[in-house]
Amino acid sequence: MDFLFTEEQEMIRQAARDYAERELIKDVLERDEKAEMPTAHIKNLTELGFFGMMVSPEWGGGGMDSLSYVLAMEELSKIDAATSVALSVHNSLVCYGIEKYGNDAQKEKYLRLLATGERIGAFLLSEPEAGSDATSQRTIGEDKGDHYLVNGTKNWITSANLGSVYLVTVQTHPEKKHHGINVLIVDKDTPGITLAPHEDKMGMRSSDTHSVMFSDVKVPRENRIGDDGFGFKFAMKALEAGRIGIAAQAVGIAAGAMERAIQYSKERKAFGKLISEHQAIAFKLADMAVKVEAARNLVYKAAWLKDNGHPFSLASAMAKQFAADSAMEITTEAVQVLGGYGYVKEYHVERLMREAKLTQIYEGTSEIQKIVISRSILK
Amino acid sequence: MKILVCISNVPDTTTKIRFTDNNTAFDATGVQWIINPWDELALTRALELKEASGEAIEKITVINVGPQTTEPTIRKALAIGADDAVRIDAVPEDAYAVASNLSSYLKDNPYDIILCGIDSSDYNGSLVGGMLAEFLDLPSVSSVSKLDIDGGDIKLNREIDGGSEVLSTVVPFVAIVQKGIAFEPRIPSMRGIMMARKKPLNVVPSGGEAALTEFVSYDLPPAKSACKMVDAENVKELVDLLHNEAKAI
Known part of the structure; x- marks a missing residue:
């Protein structure tokens, strides 16, 4: 067993700490008060390479291990968790999910841009009546052959506004219950997607949180991750x-x-x-x-x-x-x-x-x- | 054009200083080591100059006199953006030994611009830059708060009592830099951190002379005693305390 960090891990921790102590601290109280998105910080953290840091260099990412990422999350969160949550969703849900389960075409089109932070990811699972009980998805993804037709509402979505690559769970075969759920990669600018106003929250007020409504949104079939029914x-x-x-x-x-x-x-x-x-x-x-x-x-x-x-x-x-x-x-x-x-x-x-x-x-x-x-x- | 930045490996500025061996040695237990802050700002300015210069500045090298344990600090400088690094394998016992080692290496490996921080935050000697320039027989400018390169013209601002003077010089020269030289040090990017190990870090044997001084013992400054408040009306008590207790008057 070895409880010591490598030199690189220590340097990453220090870099995250420096950014938090120099930059996040400056406006963290004001952003919390006004519930303002940390847009500039997301951009700076992207330039420093924190968004996409664990993605393999093969897809343009930083190729760092999870321990490095955990150290960065810890240091940023000491000062401002409302900013670090965007990093968590982007790295450990969206990048990880597409890198592990997406096909090469999906990685080429989406992961490459997520790996450099050029596009920010969001994960759309929760619904007004499906939080912990994620099996009762009411958002429908109707199979139309070459595309899925998506209708429904997702709630509490982090980076709904800042992000542009959505991973959306939809129910395609209600009779199969959770075995009928699919996950689709959806571009935010697809027609039929609208965002509700920014949520007025108790904490993490500066974090970008919205409900997202889907109305007859056409998503190409090739944007489905994995086999039919793999979504849950x-x-x-x-x-x-x-x-x-x-x-x-x-x-x-x-x-x-x-x-x-x-x-x-x-x-x-x-x-x-x-x-x-x-x-x-x-x-x-x-x-x-x-x-x-x-x-x-x-x-x-x-x-x-x-x-x-x-x-x-x-x-x-x-x-x-x-x-x-x-x-x-x-x-x-x-x-x-x-x-x-x-x-x-x-x-x-x-x-x-x-x-x-x-x-x-x-x-x-x-x-x-x-x-x-x-x-x-x-x- | 090539720029050299001399860096010292110093305890983090928030370190609680302790001594060991009967107050004859600094206790390095648990100490976090960093690039000396003035040197880090010098490196920042060097990077800014290189980025603005197009092709004119071909590389930035960082150099350190120290044992192998200083390498994480050197690699931090590489992660921030230096192109390569040199470590002269010697214990930096005093300013003379450091300057002598640097000059011995630089006589065979010349640079156009040599930057040194005004002092190191551990011993605050403020000697290495000046000594190095003398050993190399180069012009040097101290207390530099601004450094600009416009084509072949080098302009330096130097802080003087009540103002600053503007000087020009030609390469090669040594600039001893201080506050103002750059705004704040850079945070290394993830890519920079991963690249640091791939950049050259050349270790060269000591070619310098031995130290001229040695440390006899260390003392911490006396602890600040509690502040005693005296009522503004009570001048008699104040005078009495200053005279009898503080023995200041």
């Missing part, structure tokens, strides 16, 4: 990988809040001494450190398994559930350590707390992760 399996496989990115995001949010709590505790005095010297606070910080470290190790292990070709479904579910739930606890405690200051926006921890909440919900709720975990251990 595709979505589950992509989410296995996606969870590693979100788990890393949760670790970053937790570590960011912890770092701020530690710093504050060494500056603020109460009852004649620094609050870090009060056991009530010191023990909170110790609990945070243990949880961050444990979550980190679960995430790194899931990434390691993926990089080394081992099954990682259970590991990524455990990593996401523990990291997300820990992030919620740690950020809540960080607000407590900062007290009144923690509750005002200027000190960031309340925002991190709002961001942490979403990691327990998207890409499989904590409860869904427990279903995956329990089914696996009860086999």
Whole structure:
């Protein structure tokens, strides 16, 4: 076993940290307040090569391992998870999904541009009445021979506006239930696609989130990934990988809040001494450190398994559930350590707390992760 | 035209400094090493000049005097965009040893523009650039806050008391650079990071002279004591404290 990072991994972590500390921090509060998309940051992170970083150089990507990606996600999320979520969806759902299951023509047409970040990807699975229960897809993809005719609505879509390559799950054979689902690569500018206004969210407010409506949208048959009916399996496989990115995001949010709590505790005095010297606070910080470290190790292990070709479904579910739930606890405690200051926006921890909440919900709720975990251990 | 940037490997500027061996050595345990910030800005300016020059600047080399452990820092410079690197295999014991090693290498491997940071953030000696120029018998300009190349014309701004002066020079020369030389260091791209190992890093044996100085011992600055507040009306107490406690008057 080797718990040390390579020189490249360390350099990638540092690059992500530098970008977050120099650039994301500048307008993160304003973007959160105004719910403004991080358009300029996405462009800069694209130029630095973070979008498409794991895609093979054969398709124009960075060819980096999942551990490097996880380190980048963690560092960016310490400051701004609303920006890092676009990176997670792009890399671990869309690029990974097309690279692993797409055919060469699809890779040539789409992956090549996703690999350099020239086009940003979005993953359209959730529906108004199909979140955790992804099998009850109501968006119809009617088989018309040379094309699919898509009608329906997708909800809570990250990068719906910034992105232009959509991976859309549709129901083609309702009688076959989830075996009738397909996944289609859809260009955003295809006629019949409309976006609802930007969602006004509790946290991750700057993240680009919309409902997307499909009305008689024609999608060429060659844009279907895999065989007829492969869509549900595709979505589950992509989410296995996606969870590693979100788990890393949760670790970053937790570590960011912890770092701020530690710093504050060494500056603020109460009852004649620094609050870090009060056991009530010191023990909170110790609990945070243990949880961050444990979550980190679960995430790194899931990434390691993926990089080394081992099954990682259970590991990524455990990593996401523990990291997300820990992030919620740690950020809540960080607000407590900062007290009144923690509750005002200027000190960031309340925002991190709002961001942490979403990691327990998207890409499989904590409860869904427990279903995956329990089914696996009860086999 | 070729540009050389001399880089030092220094502890991250947020490092908590500790000593070991009875305060005779710096304790490097757990220290994160970085490119000396002034050197990194010098490299940034070199990259800007190269990008603006078309073909005129053919390459940027970074050079470091140090043991093998400095190579991650050198590769960071390659990841940021230097074309190749040289490591002179010697322990940088003092400014004389460093400048002597650099000049020994550069006598056989000349460069048109040699950039050095004004000082290194660890020992703040501010000596290497000037010594190197003397050893190589080259013109040098210190405290350079701006460096421009317009065709064959080199223009440098040098900070002086109350203002700045503009100088021109011809290659080859040494510029000792400081604040203003570039806006902020670059973040290496993923491609740059992956390319860094593929770029040449030539290790050459030490050809310089031994250090002229040695460290006897280190001391940390005394810890700041707590601030004592005196009421603005109470001048008598203030005078009393300054006289009897601080012994300042």
